[in-house]
Amino acid sequence: MDWGQVKDMSRRIKKSGGPSKSAVAMTRPVGWMLGLGFLAAALSQANVQVVNRRTVMTNALEKGRYEIEDDLMARRGSIFSSDGMIMAQNQDVYRFQLFYDRLPKSPGFFAELSLATGISVDDLRRPAMLGEKKRAWKSPIVGSEAKAVRSLMRRWNADGVSLEKVLVRSYPLGWTASGIVGLVRADKAINGLEKSLDSEMGGQDGEVRGFIDRTGAFMAVEDHDLQKLVQGKDVTLTIDSILQNEASLAVRHAVESNNAESGAAVAIDPKTGDILAMANYPTFDPEGTIHDNEDMNVAYRALFEPGSTFKVMTLAKTLDMGGYGQHDRMQCGGSITVPGKTIRCSHGAHGDIDWEKAIAESCNVAASRWAQKIGTAEMRQFVTDLGLLEKPNLGLPWEMAGRHNENDPAKAMQLANNGFGQAMNATPVALASAYSSLANGGIRMNPRLLSKVGDQETPVKEAGRIFSVETSEYVRELMIATIEKDFGTGKGLRISGYQLAGKTGTAQKLQGGRMVGYVSNFVGMVPAHDPKAVILVMINDPKGGSYYGGSVAGPVFARLAKTVIRRYGIAPDSERIPRGPKLPVEISAGDGR
Amino acid sequence: MATAARNQGILLEKTDLRGHDWGLILSAIALMIVGIFSIYSIDSDRNSSFATRQLIFSAIGVVVFYICNKVKLEFLKSAAPFLYVVNLGILVATILVGKSRGITSRWIEIGPMQFQPSEVTKLILAITLAAYFAKREDKVHEIGTYLGALLHAAPILCLVLLQPHLGATLALLFLTLIGCTSAGVPGKFFPATLVAITALGGAAWFTPGLMPDYMRARVDQKVQELVFGERDPRGAGYQQHQAMLAIGSGGTTGTGFFRGEQKAGGVIPEQESDFIFSVIGEEGGFFGSVLVIVLFGIFFFFVWRRMFLAQTMMGRVVAGGLFAVLAFHTIVNLAMVLSFGPVVGLWLPFMSHGGTALWMCMGAVGFLDQCE
Numbered sequence: 001m002d003w004g005q006v007k008d009m010s011r012r013i014k015k016s017g018g019p020s021k022s023a024v025a026m027t028r029p030v031g032w033m034l035g036l037g038f039l040a041a042a043l044s045q046a047n048v049q050v051v052n053r054r055t056v057m058t059n060a061l062e063k064g065r066y067e068i069e070d071d072l073m074a075r076r077g078s079i080f081s082s083d084g085m086i087m088a089q090n091q092d093v094y095r096f097q098l099f100y101d102r103l104p105k106s107p108g109f110f111a112e113l114s115l116a117t118g119i120s121v122d123d124l125r126r127p128a129m130l131g132e133k134k135r136a137w138k139s140p141i142v143g144s145e146a147k148a149v150r151s152l153m154r155r156w157n158a159d160g161v162s163l164e165k166v167l168v169r170s171y172p173l174g175w176t177a178s179g180i181v182g183l184v185r186a187d188k189a190i191n192g193l194e195k196s197l198d199s200e201m202g203g204q205d206g207e208v209r210g211f212i213d214r215t216g217a218f219m220a221v222e223d224h225d226l227q228k229l230v231q232g233k234d235v236t237l238t239i240d241s242i243l244q245n246e247a248s249l250a251v252r253h254a255v256e257s258n259n260a261e262s263g264a265a266v267a268i269d270p271k272t273g274d275i276l277a278m279a280n281y282p283t284f285d286p287e288g289t290i291h292d293n294e295d296m297n298v299a300y301r302a303l304f305e306p307g308s309t310f311k312v313m314t315l316a317k318t319l320d321m322g323g324y325g326q327h328d329r330m331q332c333g334g335s336i337t338v339p340g341k342t343i344r345c346s347h348g349a350h351g352d353i354d355w356e357k358a359i360a361e362s363c364n365v366a367a368s369r370w371a372q373k374i375g376t377a378e379m380r381q382f383v384t385d386l387g388l389l390e391k392p393n394l395g396l397p398w399e400m401a402g403r404h405n406e407n408d409p410a411k412a413m414q415l416a417n418n419g420f421g422q423a424m425n426a427t428p429v430a431l432a433s434a435y436s437s438l439a440n441g442g443i444r445m446n447p448r449l450l451s452k453v454g455d456q457e458t459p460v461k462e463a464g465r466i467f468s469v470e471t472s473e474y475v476r477e478l479m480i481a482t483i484e485k486d487f488g489t490g491k492g493l494r495i496s497g498y499q500l501a502g503k504t505g506t507a508q509k510l511q512g513g514r515m516v517g518y519v520s521n522f523v524g525m526v527p528a529h530d531p532k533a534v535i536l537v538m539i540n541d542p543k544g545g546s547y548y549g550g551s552v553a554g555p556v557f558a559r560l561a562k563t564v565i566r567r568y569g570i571a572p573d574s575e576r577i578p579r580g581p582k583l584p585v586e587i588s589a590g591d592g593r
Numbered sequence: 594m595a596t597a598a599r600n601q602g603i604l605l606e607k608t609d610l611r612g613h614d615w616g617l618i619l620s621a622i623a624l625m626i627v628g629i630f631s632i633y634s635i636d637s638d639r640n641s642s643f644a645t646r647q648l649i650f651s652a653i654g655v656v657v658f659y660i661c662n663k664v665k666l667e668f669l670k671s672a673a674p675f676l677y678v679v680n681l682g683i684l685v686a687t688i689l690v691g692k693s694r695g696i697t698s699r700w701i702e703i704g705p706m707q708f709q710p711s712e713v714t715k716l717i718l719a720i721t722l723a724a725y726f727a728k729r730e731d732k733v734h735e736i737g738t739y740l741g742a743l744l745h746a747a748p749i750l751c752l753v754l755l756q757p758h759l760g761a762t763l764a765l766l767f768l769t770l771i772g773c774t775s776a777g778v779p780g781k782f783f784p785a786t787l788v789a790i791t792a793l794g795g796a797a798w799f800t801p802g803l804m805p806d807y808m809r810a811r812v813d814q815k816v817q818e819l820v821f822g823e824r825d826p827r828g829a830g831y832q833q834h835q836a837m838l839a840i841g842s843g844g845t846t847g848t849g850f851f852r853g854e855q856k857a858g859g860v861i862p863e864q865e866s867d868f869i870f871s872v873i874g875e876e877g878g879f880f881g882s883v884l885v886i887v888l889f890g891i892f893f894f895f896v897w898r899r900m901f902l903a904q905t906m907m908g909r910v911v912a913g914g915l916f917a918v919l920a921f922h923t924i925v926n927l928a929m930v931l932s933f934g935p936v937v938g939l940w941l942p943f944m945s946h947g948g949t950a951l952w953m954c955m956g957a958v959g960f961l962d963q964c965e
Binding site: 030031034035037038040041042044045046048049050053056 | 771774837840841843844845874878879882883886887889890893897916917920923924927928931933
């Protein structure tokens with residue numbers, strides 16, 4: 001069919017006469033009008049979409065009335081524990097406001113709004129009846145409610161509902177992890193990982209230009225992206241939430257019941273260097289106010305003298321260097337004099353002792369002698385190798401490096417003191433890391449707190465070999481004696497079915513040469529064979545009468561040790577360790593006594 | 594039917610072998626397919642199932658098409674008085690028991706279904722008007738016949754206007770006028786008619802309370818915009834402004850199927866129904882929209898051709914009336930979406946989502962196919 005045929009047809013109809021003559025004449029213009037209409041539509045499309053596209057779009061933008069610049073808030077990353085518990089997370093919360101002159105008056109609307117928000121119909125309507133123009137609700141509404149409100153706004157064309165996103169960060173583990181996690185308040189990172197990882201977790205807010213539609217929703221125009229939005233990274237820690245919780249409770253109990261100034265407990269997996277728990281007390285409640293120094297986490301920010309616990313390190317070093325042999329013995333007359341000072345054992349002379357007894361009964365004279373064999377320069381190098389003099393690089397803010405005075409004028413006295421962990425100081429976490437080398441065949445692993453930041457995994461890294469395998473095994477056996485032998489300072493801490501290894505310490509706190517208190521220490525391994533965790537406990541300045549490491553810090557260790565066994569399902573020794581020749585060191589130590 | 598055509602000696606004008614105007618039917622099917630895909634594209638962003646519903650509507654529409662194709666116009670001519678009463682009946686029922694959407698009552702609920710009677714009205718008015726002229730074939734040139742035809746349509750128009758549905762009323766008015774034209778009413782009567790309509794419209798506009806506020810706002814908005822270049826993007830001009838942005842962002846080649854961002858934003862109200870063309874504008878770009886416009890052109894060429902092929906007064910007026918109402922819908926809808934007309938709630942034939950509208954279109958094709 002073509003135009004010719006149409007003309008033919010109309011001619012034929014005309015010829016046939018009748019009423020159709022004018023009909024055809026009249027309908028033709030209608031057809032042309034329609035065609036012109038279509039042509040106009042096509043031309044309009046060409047104009048808007050091809051020829052003047054930019055102008056059309058820019059005009060719309062430049063009128064300014066529809067255009068807004070919107071900040072796209074980057075989501076702040078969450079912090080997770082190694083077992084996947086949330087330690088810090090943003091909540092979707094919205095501030096809810098009504099502008100009554102732009103709301104439907106229908107009771108049905110308010111009924112639905114009440115259902116969506118959980119605010120009573122009366123509360124929603126009263127301000128309007130009192131003639132108020134707007135009302136803001138103090139307590140925010142949560143994400144799901146906001147979603148319901150938005151759909152309601154669309155259905156009712158309710159312009160007068162305002163939902164403003166508010167940053168609320170929740171810390172489900174509360175005070176038990178606040179010393180690590182830290183705090184963001186009023187959009188400002190205050191301390192902990194929240195502060196040190198602020199830029200990673202905070203992301204980068206984006207800025208876009210676009211339009212606001214009738215429902216108040218934002219519509220971006222791709223061509224005009226001003227600043228790309230980068231979401232904050234999630235952070236996963238090596239911390240185990242159960243151990244962390246238990247450690248915090250145990251430290252708090254120890255601090256409170258011993259009327260101590262502060263306390264800390266650190267648990268490290270010796271094979272990886274992963275910090276499984278790092279508790280401190282006093283600390284702060286992320287929801288409450290921070291008093292005094294509560295935000296100062298003593299576990300990584302305070303320096304303490306390691307005290308007697310360090311004797312095991314001195315012994316291991318002197319054995320490795322050949323200063324003494326494993327089977328040597330020594331006479332303890334109760335004191336030893338070095339230039340400038342006489343060093344005494346706290347419970348009088350030990351007499352003829354072997355190393356097991358020297359450790360188990362914590363002999364200062366023996367420790368000084370071991371140190372003397374090591375020598376000043378070697379001791380300095382040793383303390384450095386243990387990582388005590390550097391920041392542990394955990395990713396926390398304000399990390400501290402330990403101190404050891406290289407230019408001490410009384411070098412001989414310093415060296416003898418170093419033997420039993422004095423005249424030097426370090427943070428509990430650094431000490432825990434140093435001791436963990438004894439549980440890992442003499443190799444110290446770099447301590448690790450962040451296992452993952454965003455997609456970036458923190459590698460497990462060796463810090464270096466500190467002791468030979470043999471020495472570390474031997475010293476570990478001596479530490480078993482501290483708990484398992486009845487003359488040991490930690491004999492009260494046994495757990496039936498499991499051998500533990502440990503060393504107590506009771507360091508004196510000196511201020512201007514005067515003794516102002518004690519620091520009770522305990523370092524131990526759970527279990528003694530193939531340890532899953534090395535645990536260091538420090539209770540600072542207990543004033544409750546008792547101050548010995550075994551009775552003040554020891555119970556914290558015991559409680560944590562039980563938790564480690566439960567948490568990791570460690571089977572009793574009898575099921576794990578074949579009896580007999582597997583433990584030659586213990587046999588030889590036993591023989592020597 | 595084919596036999597009848599052969600007997601009348603116009604078989605050569607038929608484009609098919611089996612008695613159907615396949616050009617007409619296929620172009621309508623093509624438009625429906627484009628429509629369903631555009632609706633499906635909206636669904637893909639919204640967890641809605643408009644496309645599935647539209648597919649079901651089309652399936653039911655095939656039945657509607659079949660009935661309208663098989664029931665002879667000659668039979669309907671004899672049933673015209675009855676149909677006229679039915680027409681008035683459903684319009685009165687709509688106003689009395691109709692379902693309100695927003696501020697207008699245009700819907701009737703029948704069981705689980707909602708039904709917009711003004712669409713059926715369009716089909717019935719085309720038939721009753723054709724019957725009116727068919728009974729007065731020899732008096733078509735008289736002014737009395739013409740005025741009678743206007744009187745015939747007036748009650749229907751008034752009832753639709755009362756719903757209120759200005760768009761449908763204008764569509765029916767256009768149907769009536771083109772129906773009269775194709776019946777052979779002399780052209781000299783029309784200028785006076787236009788003056789009368791303008792006067793009536795003007796009176797309605799300036800009589801307070803006669804027009805609903807929303808209608809006034811929309812027309813006022815358009816006039817303001819056209820005369821003063823003013824726009825209120827959050828008020829009455831909102832939909833058009835958003836549509837313009839969508840179409841503009843489509844550019845020459847479009848964003849591609851499923852990729853429309855303005856569409857994805859869901860910022861154009863009623864996009865699946867009245868504003869469906871904005872999806873084509875955005876995702877299909879200039880080429881896509883022109884293709885669809887050309888498709889409409891082809892369809893209307895075939896519709897228009899039916900007026901010439903129709904041998905009876907009945908067929909010619911039905912064809913003219915249906916041509917008018919479909920063309921009116923198409924042009925006014927496109928003008929609305931492309932921002933050179935006011936926002937009038939008129940769907941785009943075959944493409945907008947909606948059962949009654951689709952059935953009206955498919956029924957119209959059924960009638961047109963038998964007009965000869």
